[in-house]
Amino acid sequence: MSISPPDICISHNNNNPALSNKTNGMRGGKYNGNATGPPRTRLERLLRERELRKFNKSLNDGDTELSNNDPYSPDSEASSWFTDEESLETISANRCSSDGCERQDFRASKQRLLVVANRLPVSAVRRGDDSWHLEISVGGLVSALLGVKEFETRWIGWAGVNVPDETGQKTLIKALAEKRCIPVFLDEETVHQYYNGYCNNILWPLFHYLGLPQEDRLATTRSFQSQFDAYKKANQLFADVVNEHYVEGDVVWCHDYHLMFLPKCLKDSNPNMKVGWFLHTPFPSSEIHRTLPSRTVLLRTVLAADLVGFHTYDYARHFVSACTRILGLEGTPEGVEDQGKLTRVAAFPIGIDSDRFIRALELPQVQDHMKELKERFAGRKVMLGVDRLDMIKGLPQKILAFEKFLEENPQWRDKVVLLQIAVPTRTDVAEYQRLTSQVHEIVGRINGRFGTLTAVPIHHLDRSLDFHSLCALYAVTDVALVTSLRDGMNLVSYEFVACQASKKGVLILSEFAGAAQSLGAGAILVNPWNVTEVASAIGYALNMPADEREKRHHHNFLHVTTHTSQEWAATFVSELNDTIVEAQLRTRQIPPPLPIEVAVDRYSQSYNRLLILGFNATLTEPVETLGMKGSQIKEMEPKLHPDLREPLKKLCADPKTTIVVLSGSDRSVLDDNFGDFSLWLAAENGMFLRATKGDWMTTMPENLNMEWVDSVKHVFEYFTERTPRSHFELRETSLIWNYKYADVEFGRLQARDLLQHLWTGPISNASLDVVQGSRSVEVRSVGVTKGAAIDRILGEIVHNKGMKEPIDYVLCIGHFLAKDEDIYTFFEPELPSEVSTPVRSHTTPPVRTYREDRSMSGNSRYHVNGDVSQSRVVDSMSMQEGSSVLDLQGDNYFSCSVARKRSNARYLLKSSNNVVQLLTELSNSWIDNMNTEASAMEGS
Numbered sequence: 001m002s003i004s005p006p007d008i009c010i011s012h013n014n015n016n017p018a019l020s021n022k023t024n025g026m027r028g029g030k031y032n033g034n035a036t037g038p039p040r041t042r043l044e045r046l047l048r049e050r051e052l053r054k055f056n057k058s059l060n061d062g063d064t065e066l067s068n069n070d071p072y073s074p075d076s077e078a079s080s081w082f083t084d085e086e087s088l089e090t091i092s093a094n095r096c097s098s099d100g101c102e103r104q105d106f107r108a109s110k111q112r113l114l115v116v117a118n119r120l121p122v123s124a125v126r127r128g129d130d131s132w133h134l135e136i137s138v139g140g141l142v143s144a145l146l147g148v149k150e151f152e153t154r155w156i157g158w159a160g161v162n163v164p165d166e167t168g169q170k171t172l173i174k175a176l177a178e179k180r181c182i183p184v185f186l187d188e189e190t191v192h193q194y195y196n197g198y199c200n201n202i203l204w205p206l207f208h209y210l211g212l213p214q215e216d217r218l219a220t221t222r223s224f225q226s227q228f229d230a231y232k233k234a235n236q237l238f239a240d241v242v243n244e245h246y247v248e249g250d251v252v253w254c255h256d257y258h259l260m261f262l263p264k265c266l267k268d269s270n271p272n273m274k275v276g277w278f279l280h281t282p283f284p285s286s287e288i289h290r291t292l293p294s295r296t297v298l299l300r301t302v303l304a305a306d307l308v309g310f311h312t313y314d315y316a317r318h319f320v321s322a323c324t325r326i327l328g329l330e331g332t333p334e335g336v337e338d339q340g341k342l343t344r345v346a347a348f349p350i351g352i353d354s355d356r357f358i359r360a361l362e363l364p365q366v367q368d369h370m371k372e373l374k375e376r377f378a379g380r381k382v383m384l385g386v387d388r389l390d391m392i393k394g395l396p397q398k399i400l401a402f403e404k405f406l407e408e409n410p411q412w413r414d415k416v417v418l419l420q421i422a423v424p425t426r427t428d429v430a431e432y433q434r435l436t437s438q439v440h441e442i443v444g445r446i447n448g449r450f451g452t453l454t455a456v457p458i459h460h461l462d463r464s465l466d467f468h469s470l471c472a473l474y475a476v477t478d479v480a481l482v483t484s485l486r487d488g489m490n491l492v493s494y495e496f497v498a499c500q501a502s503k504k505g506v507l508i509l510s511e512f513a514g515a516a517q518s519l520g521a522g523a524i525l526v527n528p529w530n531v532t533e534v535a536s537a538i539g540y541a542l543n544m545p546a547d548e549r550e551k552r553h554h555h556n557f558l559h560v561t562t563h564t565s566q567e568w569a570a571t572f573v574s575e576l577n578d579t580i581v582e583a584q585l586r587t588r589q590i591p592p593p594l595p596i597e598v599a600v601d602r603y604s605q606s607y608n609r610l611l612i613l614g615f616n617a618t619l620t621e622p623v624e625t626l627g628m629k630g631s632q633i634k635e636m637e638p639k640l641h642p643d644l645r646e647p648l649k650k651l652c653a654d655p656k657t658t659i660v661v662l663s664g665s666d667r668s669v670l671d672d673n674f675g676d677f678s679l680w681l682a683a684e685n686g687m688f689l690r691a692t693k694g695d696w697m698t699t700m701p702e703n704l705n706m707e708w709v710d711s712v713k714h715v716f717e718y719f720t721e722r723t724p725r726s727h728f729e730l731r732e733t734s735l736i737w738n739y740k741y742a743d744v745e746f747g748r749l750q751a752r753d754l755l756q757h758l759w760t761g762p763i764s765n766a767s768l769d770v771v772q773g774s775r776s777v778e779v780r781s782v783g784v785t786k787g788a789a790i791d792r793i794l795g796e797i798v799h800n801k802g803m804k805e806p807i808d809y810v811l812c813i814g815h816f817l818a819k820d821e822d823i824y825t826f827f828e829p830e831l832p833s834e835v836s837t838p839v840r841s842h843t844t845p846p847v848r849t850y851r852e853d854r855s856m857s858g859n860s861r862y863h864v865n866g867d868v869s870q871s872r873v874v875d876s877m878s879m880q881e882g883s884s885v886l887d888l889q890g891d892n893y894f895s896c897s898v899a900r901k902r903s904n905a906r907y908l909l910k911s912s913n914n915v916v917q918l919l920t921e922l923s924n925s926w927i928d929n930m931n932t933e934a935s936a937m938e939g940s
């Protein structure tokens with residue numbers, strides 16, 4: 001195959017093709033969106049990345065063909081998992097001289113990838129003081145990652161051995177460097193507490209639904225803290241090694257439950273590092289995860305990553321659910337959001353390097369081995385199990401099901417054999433030792449029961465096989481039996497399918513393995529706990545007609561050969577790169593932090609200031625975790641932040657400052673919290689107003705239609721009854737159903753249902769706004785927004801105070817719903833007139849100017865976008881004729897969102913704690929000014 005030089009140029013300096021706009025010239029790129037411009041959406045970017053990968057693959061295929069005569073070729077005798085990778089590098093270097101620079105450029109642009117996993121692909125065995133033997137490690141994580149060749153990869157991990165001495169460490173580092181591996185040295189005690197203890201005795205069983213250790217529960221409880229400390233310490237050691245080897249632009253890919261702390265450790269030392277985390281085991285239902293004493297911290301540390309991946313959609317869903325239920329965070333279709341920061345969560349089903357298995361079957365030594373096996377088991381059907389000797393693999397259940405099959409089908413007793421490869425694993429953990437004895441005991445019993453002098457029904461091997469023996473075994477098998485009680489994916493099932501192109505044997509697969517979601521259509525799915533069901537599946541498989549076997553095999557073979565480990569890694573890395581691009585775009589849309597000094601300085605230099613303050617989440621204490629804690633009842637009644645009392649009092653006492661608390665809450669809530677301050681209260685989104693010294697008055701437009709209330713109330717009552725811990729409030733101008741203290745997910749489902757009811761029923765013809773908060777649904781009459789109310793409120797205040805000077809400073813801060821953000825634009829001279837809001841009905845256009853107009857009648861009116869506001873006519877004779885009520889001189893306007901990063905406000909304050917700081921500084925600046933003025937007076 002010849003490959004013409006590509007009309008594609010990948011930037012040398014930029015490792016991420018998604019970021020390079022030079023890739024646009026790609027020939028035949030269907031997804032460029034626009035032929036020359038950069039892709040605009042996330043999907044466009046990802047599709048283009050995919051195209052690019054396909055193109056790169058075609059280049060690699062060219063290399064493979066060229067490499068057939070190469071001594072390092074994967075097909076050659078010298079083939080090993082490492083020489084595969086080395087050969088690619090060698091070929092690339094060799095080709096440079098003959099093939100010109102472009103190919104060299106392509107190679108140079110390979111993304112550097114740091115794979116960080118507890119286990120290195122090789123385990124080290126010490127042969128002497130300075131000599132080491134390296135053995136391939138067994139397990140799906142290693143198999144899959146060794147298939148990944150598209151990147152310039154370094155692997156960081158533990159070599160499975162304690163190396164206390166300096167000579168040993170130095171020589172091992174050198175030996176591993178040849179395999180592109182970098183060791184993390186863990187001492188014996190750390191391995192005991194971190195790996196055997198916390199990882200394999202606590203997290204592993206829990207994530208596989210086996211619960212926390214039951215036996216010797218007290219001892220486990222006592223040792224929990226020390227094991228967890230060791231876990232954190234080990235994760236930090238991994239982070240230290242990553243930091244040592246990290247080069248800017250690298251992608252750091254952390255793997256598995258051993259390293260849940262790692263993303264946080266890495267981001268703490270370098271927030272710009274691209275960090276992904278992938279879990280190879282299941283992530284259990286949040287109900288299981290909730291039992292873990294360190295449940296909160298482990299979720300938080302993982303969320304520090306940019307991208308979090310799982311084998312299946314179910315695991316991803318469970319993780320998001322744990323984050324919403326346990327951390328009280330927002331779960332979105334893209335991932336988990338915390339204060340505007342998104343951690344993307346998605347499913348990336350792993351695969352195998354299928355070509356490697358298919359090619360291996362052609363090798364003479366594999367063919368010879370297959371021949372031997374066929375002769376050895378001639379006249380008998382071969383059933384195969386290949387598992388690490390782990391309780392999650394359901395070995396006792398598998399063997400018992402086979403026993404039942406033999407019991408019920410005597411005609412098969414001398415016609416079938418079960419070959420079970422049981423690879424010893426985690427042998428220092430007591431649970432695994434017990435399992436080994438149990439399996440041996442059952443196998444012995446069955447062989448004694450059904451064996452003859454010349455043959456036994458079960459051949460059980462307590463060891464691992466080399467790659468070629470395994471391939472031969474897969475190829476001669478009639479029925480593979482995978483009965484995991486839970487399994488992240490299970491690559492053995494994939495490998496079996498890859499090796500069955502000629503035999504087309506049957507796969508019996510546990511429905512609790514991740515692989516059931518991808519190979520379920522071709523396999524016979526079973527519940528491994530149901531021994532009777534598995535026994536009858538064995539019978540069905542052994543008797544299956546050839547055409548059915550072929551169909552089933554074909555289906556799975558297609559999947560295994562297209563969803564490869566290369567594809568898996570490339571997709572993950574590409575999405576990780578894109579997540580960074582996306583985060584940068586999002587960051588650009590977030591308002592900058594409020595420059596508090598400037599805001600205070602301008603405040604102190606102005607003469608007639610207006611402060612508009614929201615209440616909930618602005619003047620109240622921040623609530624860290626919603627929905628899980630015992631203090632919910634207290635939180636249900638919003639209370640003024642205690643640290644705000646003093647500054648607020650001082651500000652109220654300043655004659656140059658007018659304060660309005662503008663809230664969605666009803667009047668009694670504002671009365672309770674602010675009754676003893678001297679300020680203005682605007683309740684129910686500004687529909688009611690009072691100076692604290694006076695009575696409530698309404699600012700409601702006169703023709704507000706409230707006929708809808710009863711019918712909406714019925715719907716709200718219905719949903720409140722059916723959603724524990726939800727409640728609704730009936731206000732004069734709106735109805736709000738709140739599920740902030742209910743189960744978040746159930747609340748959200750109910751909210752969806754409720755909206756459906758409303759839109760198809762009571763409000764289908766009414767002129768209403770339906771405003772969806774993050775945990776609430778509010779129905780309001782059209783025109784009930786804070787922005788719409790502010791002109792009426794302002795009119796009243798100007799009139800009431802007899803203001804003579806225009807307002808020359810406005811500070812407007814709140815945690816307002818998008819619908820109410822029209823308050824910001826009311827004062828904003830620059831913004832475009834369209835404000836996006838998540839409501840159905842038309843919103844009042846934002847107001848650009850606010851000025852008195854006496855030309856229409858004897859009374860003054862306020863201009864709204866050039867039109868005259870119909871809502872209120874104010875007699876403000878006190879203001880000079882024709883003059884503006886507002887004179888903000890451009891920069892004396894500070895609109896500020898509290899904790900909502902997606903906002904039209906000019907600035908952002910992180911939480912109400914920052915509001916405390918701001919108002920304290922404002923109040924002090926006034927006192928400072930007074931003191932200065934007093935001493936000036938004294939001086940004169």
Ligand SMILES: O=P(O)(O)OC[C@H]1O[C@H](O[C@H]2O[C@H](CO)[C@@H](O)[C@H](O)[C@H]2O)[C@H](O)[C@@H](O)[C@@H]1O
Pocket residue numbers: 119138139140141142144256280281350425426487488489490491
């Ligand atoms: O390193 P060990 O403690 O000896 O254990 C071996 C590996 O076991 C687990 O493998 C998982 O990863 C596979 C590939 O994604 C998946 O198919 C399988 O279902 C999982 O059990 C473990 O997650 C790895 O970290 C271990 O290295």
Ligand SMILES: O=c1ccn([C@@H]2O[C@H](COP(=O)(O)OP(=O)(O)O)[C@@H](O)[C@H]2O)c(=O)[nH]1
Pocket residue numbers: 138139140141143144386387388421423463464465466467470489490491492493495
């Ligand atoms: O004697 C053996 C038995 C198994 N394996 C490999 O171990 C991995 C097992 O992965 P799987 O995902 O099935 O389960 P895990 O052991 O990772 O839980 C597969 O790639 C097997 O090829 C091996 O190399 N030699």
